[in-house]
Structure formats: structure tokens, C-alpha cells
Amino acid sequence: MTVTVERGGRVVRGHHRHHGRTTRPRRPHTSYALFLLPGVLAFLAVIVVPFLMNTGVSFTDWQGVGAPKWSGLANYRELMHDSEFWASFRHSLFMVVAMAAVPTVLGLVLAAALFDFVGKHFGTKIAAVLRACFYLPQVLPIAVAGIVWSWILAPDNGSLNELLKAVGLGSLQQDWLGDPDVALYSVMGVMVWVQIGFPLVVFMAGLQRVDPQLYEAAELDGAGWWRRFWHITLPQIRPEIYVVLLWCTIAALKVFGAVYVLTKGGPGGATDVPSYFSFTTFFEKTQVGYGAAISTVLTVIILVLALIGLKLQTRAEDAEEGLRA
């Protein structure tokens, strides 16, 4: 097996896949397969079997107890025409903006600023402390963060409204979680705060493996910060960007906790998302079959998006390695 080291020490394995120069030794292959077995079995038991059972249930009319009644594709047909589901799905797209797009962009800028500016001028310790501060919301349980944010965003005596009043911007006061025109954006704001630490940490780790000589050379050539960021930082940490975008998009599509704690999908369904919609259908309406159909559709959508993301990432990396070779 060929193992090469490139890009500032990152280990990239498996060149034989691209060049076909080596053949796979048979014995290690089968031995390694045995090591994978427990993981595969656990995956089967915890993911595949429940998913198949869930899919099975989605073809039934069932209240969760007693015998399920086979209903074929009826749940899926109903889902296609369920405006509540599609509204919740539209809200999911807003969540993708709040949890994947915005944190990725902000995370990139913040990571570069912490790495290039704060780290160099104030020391790496200060940069590490700031990084930890940004990461803190990721460590907090979402239930705790949600409750604190519901206090901050409370219409009367909420900190945000009080702050606006104190600085003379009382006219901007809102019922942040209670106004149907504002609530979704408020939840999105909270999610940006929750999510920002993850891309930041990943990007800062990525930046550490970028060869400093590249920056030095660019600086000597007279490139300013923005040009170095655009032409060196971005291309160098592209794999991290792919991972963060993919991970955050999946997190956004299955977001549940924040909506549950902050708004319970309200007011009037303005912040409902598919996972919460599925939850209420399952447990509150006891329409287990229909709830299963919603979660099956959601799983398939997430799976397809994940596969597309992975494919794009592999293709980009292959193209990059092809260029280098």
C-alpha cells in the first residue's frame, strides 16, 4: 500500500486507487474485515434494522399499540399534499442557511482573523481562549441554551428588548419568538450562535497545517490579507470546508432541540421543522405510521444530500490530486 505525506504533513493514503500501481494483499484485507465486523453489526442493529422497521411502519396506519393496518403508500400520498409538512421543510432550508451557510462563512473569517491577526499579534494563548469562547455554545446542552435564549428574547423584560431600550433603539423592540414574521429569524439567529464554534475550530485546525512558507512568499510578493485569504487559505482548507458544510447541513435538516425548547414550532407553525413535525405526529397525534413516513422521507433526503456532498468532495480531491500528479 502506498502512503504519501503531503500538504504540510497530512497523511493521504490510498494512491494505488488512483494509479493502480499496487495490488491489494489478500490476507490483510480479510483480517481487517474481521475487525470491522463489530462495528458493522452494531451499525446493523442500531441504524439499519430500526430504519427498515421504521420504513415498514410507514406503510401502515398505526396508533403505536395494537396491530398495525397495512395502508400501502397512503401515508406518502398524504405527505405529498400536506402543506404543513412542506412548510416545515421550507423552514428547514432557512435552517440550512442559519446552521451551515452563515456559520461556515463567519467561521472562515473568524478563524482566519484569530489565526492571522490575534494569534500573531496577541499570542496563540489569547487566540485559543477566544476560540474556546466561540466553541462554548457547542458544549452547552441545547435545552439549557434554549431556555437562556428564551429569557433573552422574552417580549417583556427580555434582555434584548431591554438593551435596545437602554441604547435608545426602543423602536426596534420585537416579540422575537411570538411574532410569526420574526420568530423564524430569531431561531435562526440563535442557531448561528450555537453553530459558529464548530466551523471555527475545524478551520483553525485546518489552518495549522497550511505551509507558512506559502503565506511568506505571498507576502513578499506584496499580497494583502484578503488576497492571501482568497488565494491561499481558502484553497488549502477546502477539504475542511466540505466537511463542515456537509456536517452542518445534515445538522440543520434534523434540527429539533432548539425548536422544541424555543418555540415548539410556533407561533402558528411559523418555526415548525420536519423532525419536530414528525415528533408531534408520532407522539401527540399518535399517527405512528404517518410520523414514520415523515422521518423516512427526511432520512432519505439527508442520505441523498450526504452522498452528493461526499461525491463532490471526493471528486474535488481527486481533481486536486490529479493536478498535483
Next chain:
Amino acid sequence: MLTTRRRAVATAAVALAGSLLLASCGGSDSGSSDGKTLKLWHYEGPDSAMGVAWNEAIKEFEAKHPGVKVKFEEKGFEQIQKTAPMVLNSNDAPDIMEYNKGNATAGLLSKQGLLTDLTAEATKRGWDKKLSAGVRTTSQYDTNGVMGSGKWYGVPNYAEYTMVFYNKDLFKKYGIAEPTTLDDLTAAMDTFVSKGITPLANAGAEYMAQQYLYQLALSKADRSWVDKYELYKGKTDFHDAAWTYAATTFADWVKKGYISKKSTSLKAEDAGVSFIQGKSPILFSGSWWYGRFQTENKFAWDTFLWPGSNLTLGSGGNLWVVPKGAKNKDLAYDFIDITMSKKIQNLLGNKGGVPVGADTAAITDPKAKTLIADFNTLSGKDGLAFYPDWPVAGFYDVLVSETQKLITGSEKPDAYLSALQTAYDKGAPKT
């Protein structure tokens, strides 16, 4: 052909796979069937009136059953609510369990044959005589799981009802007398609005808003209207006089400032705290707040039943149910019997609960006396009208969501009522 080593690995892998699959399907132990253990689950807080009373009942039970141990597990309401069908289908079922009453909960479980028929015990032990008609409704379920008739599947040991809580100090400050009619109440609210105070504590994200609305409807309704709506004894028309009055009055009250538009996203706790802090002079809600207000209110307060209405929200409390698979049913019946005894019922009453079989003379706390007296008045005139979310599974969420729209003004009363009609018709059994 497999080598010995590989065969061993394969065998281990198959065993592991089997155990994982079994684990994923929910393993279970065999439970107790020795007549020496009573496995009991409930979700009342240890300091609540019910929690204190049930703890005393456990002591009493153990004293009366030497050698029998009560194995009590404290559960959360949600925990039992969401997992009950699965638990009751397994060997892990307790011998006795507290469960939520209503068609979509206890009714559904009884319909699926997961609960024990308690009819014979209820007659033999006289439970049926102790419970008033309104309280008893949630004990009995027919073959379709609809409450109000049929076999006994649960026994409530306490009751609950809604009332108007008001801040006497604030009323005095603004020269307002205790309202005895709806006009008085409206005049009082006008006075508060003119002083820049939002009179009614409300919570649009939870039950409170829909309960205001249902109470308004009840003030124009009678028992047969409730029976149509809750027990499907006839067709419910959400555009009838009662519902229309409720929706238009509620929307009007928001417009007039009796209810804050900003209450859309508030939870019941927020509304309760607003009353406790003296910010909202009036709160309409259930007896479950009573004990807390008694402890936490720093001002003079009192209660009255909703003026000009024979009906109000309320019912028997949560039920004791005996799972079909319970191992020690006789012990479970004995325990229910103890919770129905005068001693436990009196304790419950003195701790701020609403007992169903207490000795009036034994209730010493004056506030508790008022609470129980009001309940007896209500019960005497058959005034318990249950809750608006009961008729249809998932209707709670519909009511929350739609009433929020009514508060924000994004939906007119007529469209609001049509939305309720659609959800109700979809979920209610066809009559």
C-alpha cells in the same frame, strides 16, 4: 473452509449480532410475581399534595401488608405518556401506574386491551359511590376507548378544576371590588387597561390561551354541548353560537388589551410567574397552581369561579391504572383502596389538593376549605366540562398553534373556527 480460529471469531460475531439485535428490540426482565412486591410508578412531585399523600399511602400500605415491599419508581409525565404503550406491552409493566385520563390516553390503552378492567373492584370496594358523575367520567371507557361509559379502567383519587385567581392588593389599590358577574370582570379589566396594566396573565405557547377560549365557549354552553364535543354524542359545529362567541370575544379581548399580544410565545410558567410577581392582577387557570400560589404569593389573593357560567374546565385527576400484564393485581387494588381512604384524602386536601372523598370537618386550612367548597359547588351542579384538547389526539397542538394565530391577529375568528373544525373532524370518531 473456515479455520478453527475464524470459526471462533465468526461464532462470537454471530453471538454479538444476536445480542445487539435483541438489545435493539428491547430486552426485558421477568418482573415480580411473588406477591411480595408492589411495583408502583407515578409522576407527582414529592412536595405536591398528591406526592405527599401517595407517599403516606405507601407507608400505610406497607404497614397493612407485612412482608410486602412497595417498589416505587418516580417517573416523569412525558416519560410515561410517551412510552406507556411499549412498556405495557412488555414484561416490565408495573403493578400499578399513574396515567393521564382521556380518550387519546387511557382510552386508547383500554381499547388496545393493555389495561385491566376494574369494574368489579370499583363496585366491590365502593369506589363508584365515592366519585361524583363528573369525576367518574374519566374512569370508564367503552369498547372504542371513548370515556364516560363502559368498563372501569382507572380510578382518580383527586380532582382538578379551573378558577379565576386574582390579586386582592391590586384590586384594592385601584378601587375594584371582587367581580361577581362577567360585566364586573370586564369593568375591572377596563380599569386595569386604563392604568396601563394588562389584566389577564396568558400563555400562548401552552394550554392557558386555549383554556380561556374554552371557558368563554362554556359560558354559553350546556352539558349536552359538552357531551357532543367531548363524548361525540352528536355533531360539533365550531361555528355555533358558543364557539363563535368564544373566538370573537377572545380576539376582542386581545384588541382591547385584556390579553397581551406579546403573550404568544409565553409558557404557562411565564404567566404563573407574572401573577406571582404581581405584574398580572388576574390569572385564569387550574387548581394545580393553588399550592404554589399559597407558598409563593407575597400579596393577598383569592379565587372565584368564572362568573356567569355553570360549566368550567376540570375533571377527575390522573388515574391509577392496573396494566393487563401486572403481576400483583390484588395488591394494586389494595393500594388504590388506601389512597381512597379518608385519612389519605384528608391529607391530600390539607396539602392543597382537591380530594374526591375527604371529610369536610378534617380540612383545617381555610384556603383549602375554600378550594374544596368551590369544587363541591361545581361538582354538585355537574359543572366539570373537561379540557378542550381531549376529544382528538394531537388537538392540543392544533389549539396552541391556531390560538397563537388568533392572538397575533394573523387569523380571523371565522378562519380560526374553520381550522379547528377541520382538525376535529379529521380526528374524531365518526358518529
